[in-house]
Every structure is written in structure tokens, then in C-alpha cells.
Amino acid sequence: MSSLSEPGFEGTELLDFMKSVLDDDEKLRAKSIKQAKANVILTLKNKDKETKSWFFEFKNTGEVRKIDGTPPKADVALFMADKDFLKLVNNEANPQKLYMSGKLKIKGNLMKAVSLEKILRAADPRSKL
Template identity: 35%
Template sequence: MSDLKVDGFKTSQLISSISEGFDGLSDTEKAAQLKKVNGIFQLEVSNAEKETATWTIDLKKTGTVYKGAAKPKADVIIILSDDTLTDLASGKLNGQKAFMTGKLKTKGNMMLATKLDGVLKVATPKAKL
């Protein structure tokens, strides 16, 4: 999905892979994922040039990924750098450590943010990190 790509962000490929991962799920698998996560994540990712890109992962109603702010309102907003998101997805960093060291900030339902690792695992086999 090229409409998810943002120039200057390594995580654009990761976000596209998450979207492709959800698209590849059967209706039953997607329903199970929605039930398990039941939340909307808004990722605010900044790169080395201090630019910010926003993506939304809707695992409450649709099981889709799109560029831009969450509509309806996100359950949790996760603020992190391009490198941090890449490290989380590759397994080099875990979410709790990223949060404790200030590399990841949240607004909203912090407990939902703990489910991000599972969401990233949908994409990791396909993404080239």
C-alpha cells in the first residue's frame, strides 16, 4: 500500500507490512485479532530531521491501517522515533524498556499500548528492517 509510505521514514515499510499482514488474515483470524486487541493505536513517529508522520492502526472495528490521525479518536497515542519503532518491530527493544527509558511516550490507555508488540509481530516476517 503505497499510500502508507512517507518519504524519510524507515518505518513506512513496516507500516505497509502491518497493513498487508491484516489484509492477509482470514475473516475469522481478523475477528480474533480485533477481539484480542480491541483498540485504536495512533502512532506519532518522528525521524532524524524532526519531521513527524502519523499512522493509525484500527484494531477495534476494521482491522485496518491508514495514514493520518485516528477517526474516531484513538484509544492510545504512542509517540516515538523512527529508530525506536524499527527496534521494537525487530525485537532489539521491548516496549516496556522503551517506555521506561523515555524512548516511547503514551497518551490515553497505557495498558493498550502494551499490546503493540503483538501487533508488530504481524508485520515483522515481511518487513525488511
């Protein structure tokens, strides 16, 4: 398995855990695809102003991967600071408040973006402890 974490992006270590949960749990992956029915690009900016992107393929395969080069076609694109993503996945920030304050930018289908939050929470291995 290739790592999804990226040096200098604190929140991305959790993407590896979530990917392994989705890879190991076929029912969760199928539920995620059924729930989202969308392809999503997540772009994060770190404190050094570097950006990296990840692709969540939740129309057919339930795959999550880094984007190198030209991004694939997506239904939704999310843009946020790495520190805000870390707060979001740690339940320290509300996605609606991040969006309303301009810290989370969304291009595309807003309702599809909402479904991604549910998938991230369901795939978070820490919630199963």
C-alpha cells in the same frame, strides 16, 4: 492499496508488509481486533524532526492507515522516534525499556498499548519465514 510507508521514515516500510498480512489474513485480522479492542495512533519523528502519524483501527475493521489532517479519536496514542520504532519492530528494542527511558511516550490506556505490540509481532511477515 495505498502505501503506508513514508519517505524519510525507515521503519514505516514494514507497516506496508504488516498491512498486507492483515488484509490477506482474515483470521489474523479478527484475532487482532478481539485482542486489542482499541483504536491506536502511532506518531513517529524522523531524524529531520518531521512527524507523521498512522491510525490502527482495531475496534471493528482491523484497518491501518496514514493520518492526514486531524487525527481520529483513539484509545491510545504512541509517540516515538522513527529509529526506535525500527528497532522495536526488528526485536532490537524492548517496548518496556523504551517506555521507561522516555523514548516511547504513551497517552491513554497503557494496557491497550501493550496489546498493539502483540499484533505487530503477529502481523510481521518475517516471523513466518
